[in-house]
Amino acid sequence: MQLIGVPQKRVEDPRLITGRGRYTEDVRLPGMLHAAILRSPRAHARIQEIDVAAAQAADGVVAVYTGRDLAGKLGPIPTAWLPPDSDIKATAHPALAVDTVRYVGDGVAMVVAESAAAARDAIDRIKVRYEPMAAVVDQAQAMAEGAPLVHEDAPGNVAFHWKAGTVPEEAFTGAEVVVRRTFRQQRLIPNPMEPRAAVAQYDPSTGDLTLWATSQNPHIHRVLLSSVLGIPEHRLRVVSVDVGGGFGSKIACYPDEALTAYAAMALGRPVKWAETRVEHFQATTHGRDMVIDVELAGRRDGTMTAIRVKNLANMGAYLSTAAPGVPTILFGLIVTGAYTFQHAAVDVYGVFTHTTPTDAYRGAGRPEATYLVERMVDLFAGEIGMDPIEVRRRNLVRPEAFPYQSALGLTYDSGNYQRALDQALETVGYEEIRREQAALRQKGRYIGIGCTSYVEISGLGPSEVAGAVGFQGGLWESANIRVHPSGKVTVFTGGSPHGQGEETTFAQIVADRFGVPLADVEVVHGDTARIAMGWGTYGSRTTAVGGSAIAVAADRVIDKARKIAAHMLEAAEEDIEFRAGRFAVRGAPERAQTFQAVTLQAYLAWNLPEGVEPALEAAAYYNPSNFTFPFGTHIAVVEVDAETGDVQLLRYVAVDDCGKVINPLIAEGQVHGGIVQGIGQALWEGAVYSADGQLLTGSLLDYAMPKARFFPAFETAFTETPAPHNPIGAKGIGETGTIAATPTIVNAVVDALQPFGVQDLAMPLWPERVHQAIQAGRNGR
Amino acid sequence: MTTEVTIFVNGAEQTRAVEPRTLLVEFLREGLGLTGTHVGCDTSQCGACTVLLDGKAVKSCTVLAVQAAGQHVTTVEGIGSVEALHPVQAAFWEKHGLQCGFCTPGVMMTAIGLLQERPQPSEGEIRSALDGVICRCTGYQNIVRAVQDAAVRMAARDAQTASD
Numbered sequence: 027m028q029l030i031g032v033p034q035k036r037v038e039d040p041r042l043i044t045g046r047g048r049y050t051e052d053v054r055l056p057g058m059l060h061a062a063i064l065r066s067p068r069a070h071a072r073i074q075e076i077d078v079a080a081a082q083a084a085d086g087v088v089a090v091y092t093g094r095d096l097a098g099k100l101g102p103i104p105t106a107w108l109p110p111d112s113d114i115k116a117t118a119h120p121a122l123a124v125d126t127v128r129y130v131g132d133g134v135a136m137v138v139a140e141s142a143a144a145a146r147d148a149i150d151r152i153k154v155r156y157e158p159m160a161a162v163v164d165q166a167q168a169m170a171e172g173a174p175l176v177h178e179d180a181p182g183n184v185a186f187h188w189k190a191g192t193v194p195e196e197a198f199t200g201a202e203v204v205v206r207r208t209f210r211q212q213r214l215i216p217n218p219m220e221p222r223a224a225v226a227q228y229d230p231s232t233g234d235l236t237l238w239a240t241s242q243n244p245h246i247h248r249v250l251l252s253s254v255l256g257i258p259e260h261r262l263r264v265v266s267v268d269v270g271g272g273f274g275s276k277i278a279c280y281p282d283e284a285l286t287a288y289a290a291m292a293l294g295r296p297v298k299w300a301e302t303r304v305e306h307f308q309a310t311t312h313g314r315d316m317v318i319d320v321e322l323a324g325r326r327d328g329t330m331t332a333i334r335v336k337n338l339a340n341m342g343a344y345l346s347t348a349a350p351g352v353p354t355i356l357f358g359l360i361v362t363g364a365y366t367f368q369h370a371a372v373d374v375y376g377v378f379t380h381t382t383p384t385d386a387y388r389g390a391g392r393p394e395a396t397y398l399v400e401r402m403v404d405l406f407a408g409e410i411g412m413d414p415i416e417v418r419r420r421n422l423v424r425p426e427a428f429p430y431q432s433a434l435g436l437t438y439d440s441g442n443y444q445r446a447l448d449q450a451l452e453t454v455g456y457e458e459i460r461r462e463q464a465a466l467r468q469k470g471r472y473i474g475i476g477c478t479s480y481v482e483i484s485g486l487g488p489s490e491v492a493g494a495v496g497f498q499g500g501l502w503e504s505a506n507i508r509v510h511p512s513g514k515v516t517v518f519t520g521g522s523p524h525g526q527g528e529e530t531t532f533a534q535i536v537a538d539r540f541g542v543p544l545a546d547v548e549v550v551h552g553d554t555a556r557i558a559m560g561w562g563t564y565g566s567r568t569t570a571v572g573g574s575a576i577a578v579a580a581d582r583v584i585d586k587a588r589k590i591a592a593h594m595l596e597a598a599e600e601d602i603e604f605r606a607g608r609f610a611v612r613g614a615p616e617r618a619q620t621f622q623a624v625t626l627q628a629y630l631a632w633n634l635p636e637g638v639e640p641a642l643e644a645a646a647y648y649n650p651s652n653f654t655f656p657f658g659t660h661i662a663v664v665e666v667d668a669e670t671g672d673v674q675l676l677r678y679v680a681v682d683d684c685g686k687v688i689n690p691l692i693a694e695g696q697v698h699g700g701i702v703q704g705i706g707q708a709l710w711e712g713a714v715y716s717a718d719g720q721l722l723t724g725s726l727l728d729y730a731m732p733k734a735r736f737f738p739a740f741e742t743a744f745t746e747t748p749a750p751h752n753p754i755g756a757k758g759i760g761e762t763g764t765i766a767a768t769p770t771i772v773n774a775v776v777d778a779l780q781p782f783g784v785q786d787l788a789m790p791l792w793p794e795r796v797h798q799a800i801q802a803g804r805n806g807r
Numbered sequence: 808m809t810t811e812v813t814i815f816v817n818g819a820e821q822t823r824a825v826e827p828r829t830l831l832v833e834f835l836r837e838g839l840g841l842t843g844t845h846v847g848c849d850t851s852q853c854g855a856c857t858v859l860l861d862g863k864a865v866k867s868c869t870v871l872a873v874q875a876a877g878q879h880v881t882t883v884e885g886i887g888s889v890e891a892l893h894p895v896q897a898a899f900w901e902k903h904g905l906q907c908g909f910c911t912p913g914v915m916m917t918a919i920g921l922l923q924e925r926p927q928p929s930e931g932e933i934r935s936a937l938d939g940v941i942c943r944c945t946g947y948q949n950i951v952r953a954v955q956d957a958a959v960r961m962a963a964r965d966a967q968t969a970s971d
């Protein structure tokens with residue numbers, strides 16, 4: 027049965043829809059204690075004194091720890107992405123602040139108690155005397171002369187300075203048209219619906235520590251935490267099977283999980299820590315927060331020739347695990363987008379501020395890059411008086427140009443960018459909507475059309491490149507396929523899906539190759555005791571890289587089975603065809619053995635061919651030779667109420683190309699979710715700090731999350747241009763929606779406001795801001 | 808200081824000693840080990856904790872256990888099983904109405920509450936009814952499809968029961 031490219035209901039769902047998922051907070055162990063963490067209410071202060079006596083004496087309290095108590099016992103939390111030649115100052119994050127707090131939410135003390143309520147009550151009884159110090163929250167201000175320093179060893183609060191590409195001066199001095207603009211990528215709160223949590227259990231007799239944790243990459247957590255905790259890697263087991271979303275925020279190694287593990291070891295009882303939502307706002311990494319200056323050079327015929335980008339990236343108070351990679355490699359190398367710029371240069375400063383550390387958030391760098399280039403295309407089009415669609419058409423990399431070497435040194439693998447653009451235009455009925463727009467304007471109604479033709483870097487990635495760009499890890503993926511004597515199959519993957527559905531996608535790949543029913547294949551992930559090694563789920567890598575590893579391992583299984591089948595059928599190996607779960611002699615299809623019969627023989631080993639070992643399993647460690655480059659075009663139609671500034675989304679069309687689609691149901695779901703998150707950034711979401719470092723948008727009451735009623739049904743479709751360099755042709759679909767939707771919406775709203783002369787708007791496009799822009803335009807005329 | 812509270816959960820009488828401040832969701836999760844009802848926030852915004860209280864969808868983080876004394880609570884564990892899914896569960900599975908699944912129990916209970924009041928809701932009514940829940944994964948579109956599908960399934964089921 028054909029299983030690739032066919033919608034399949036997810037195999038992970040039965041447990042999740044019946045309430046039998048096992049998320050970290052659901053873990054309950056006998057004798058378990060509960061931890062709560064006291065967090066700094068100040069953005070920057072010296073800790074003069076911490077008085078824990080009252081907390082210690084409180085009912086049910088078992089232990090109280092401060093930063094001083096942990097000195098020498100619990101290492102600081104390291105940064106694991108160190109871009110080369112960037113003079114990086116990766117000041118490690120102490121698990122609890124020792125003498126200085128550097129952001130609201132910085133951990134100050136931990137209480138462990140018999141119940142969660144007792145622990146929470148007790149942290150209120152800890153008295154901390156702070157000596158307040160001046161704080162800085164904005165990256166440009168942080169770099170200014172005389173700004174308060176976050177770390178003494180980072181002058182000017184510069185955490186790193188990274189550059190890529192060059193643009194000859196003449197590219198701008200001699201240009202017919204130059205457009206300059208500054209864009210602000212506001213700070214976002216990831217807000218997966220499951221807050222972070224950890225449960226630790228220690229067995230002193232063996233030295234084994236088991237940590238259930240909300241992680242996107244349990245093996246990375248194991249490596250990092252074993253060094254933080256000082257316990258041998260093989261004694262630490264990290265389990266993250268059911269994880270309630272991550273969006274990048276569960277990549278990082280945080281102090282809290284390390285503290286929970288430490289307490290379990292110190293106290294000899296299991297300990298649980300679970301973040302509250304308000305805590306999530308302060309203590310889990312944030313996303314975006316960049317101030318980006320762009321200069322674009324072009325010709326009046328619509329050709330874009332050069333782009334120069336300067337990015338001030340707000341890193342927060344410490345460099346989180348993968349954070350330095352986001353505004354550098356993941357952002358910087360893709361600022362040319364899907365277009366044939368001759369020259370490009372990027373100049374990035376990572377800046378410390380007294381705010382929660384930032385790190386990857388769905389798309390991580392690529393949404394910010396796509397935003398700037400897609401906004402610039404529209405501004406450039408306005409400048410030369412050309413339809414922005416026409417500018418895109420003229421500058422998109424042409425299908426015959428692949429593999430295409432970008433100005434910033436990437437090799438875009440494959441694509442037909444025009445086809446996706448054409449299909450999106452046709453679906454939305456572009457010309458028709460332009461006519462409607464003109465007619466409605468006569469009546470004082472303002473609709474706008476916005477477009478984005480993106481390309482993204484995903485399928486992270488070649489390990490050699492990971493090393494060259496300073497990622498302190500590999501980016502290959504592991505697969506282990508064990509066929510059981512009865513022909514049932516267990517697949518072990520190093521990917522760690524947390525909503526993306528790879529228990530199903532991977533089972534499809536294997537069942538399709540083996541010709542067995544989908545139900546005969548089980549996929550195991552998210553447990554370092556069951557999977558030897560893996561790099562986890564982020565950067566739209568799991569299907570492209572982990573799925574490729576699985577395909578390679580499956581083919582190895584088939585190769586071995588073929589040998590056994592040939593022996594059973596007394597035929598030459600070359601004469602054996604394997605199709606639909608049967609090994610048959612070429613030209614004599616009645617001489618055949620089923621996959622299950624061959625498997626059984628592999629285990630019985632009564633009569634194996636010479637040199638073939640018993641059993642049937644295979645491993646593969648797949649290191650991709652290139653990134654993958656998904657692409658597509660999204661188009662939105664919006665209406666702006668000129669009286670209120672309110673934006674209504676009328677239509678949203680997405681044509682995405684993620685290479686070969688394995689499960690269209692899942693792929694479409696990824697697009698839907700991504701679009702909503704991208705629109706969330708464009709229209710509503712934004713974390714706001716006061717000048718002294720208080721997080722003003724500190725809960726779901728003050729931070730606007732997208733709701734169902736804000737959206738029409740999206741019109742989504744796929745084109746398929748396989749990745750040429752991996753065995754399954756898949757590219758990745760997890761982030762395309764978030765990457766494309768934000769500029770699409772802003773382009774549409776700005777387009778709607780053309781009659782008012784509005785050229786740009788700051789995100790999020792809150793009605794008040796849109797209304798002010800309209801008023802300014804009206805008054806200007 | 809604790810008091811004994813009896814609540815009928817998924818049809819079974821359950822008595823536990825609770826503090827006055829114990830929330831219904833804590834009663835379910837900590838007291839009974841029914842971890843299918845989730846906690847996603849501390850400000851009653853996310854709806855992950857939604858259950859049926861005497862047949863009406865409520866956020867169990869906004870109800871004290873003592874307030875629910877003597878009442879009937881239905882959680883996700885009580886609506887169906889893998890062998891016999893509730894139509895809403897079957898529809899969420901069929902239409903890919905969930906990704907990470909964390910919001911899902913609350914979203915399904917909200918959907919059941921809606922379908923009891925409006926067996927044939929329009930898309931707009933479904934989207935409005937979902938205002939009390941947040942899903943960060945699905946973009947809601949397949950949740951809407953699932954609720955529409957559930958409406959059809961429930962109508963068919965009711966027709967079946969009527970003809971039996």
Ligand code: FES
Pocket residue numbers: 845846847848849850851852853854855856857866867868869
């Ligand atoms: S836990 Fe969020 S509304 Fe109840």
Ligand code: FES
Pocket residue numbers: 219270271525904905906907908909910911941942943944945
């Ligand atoms: S499925 Fe993940 S939050 Fe809804």
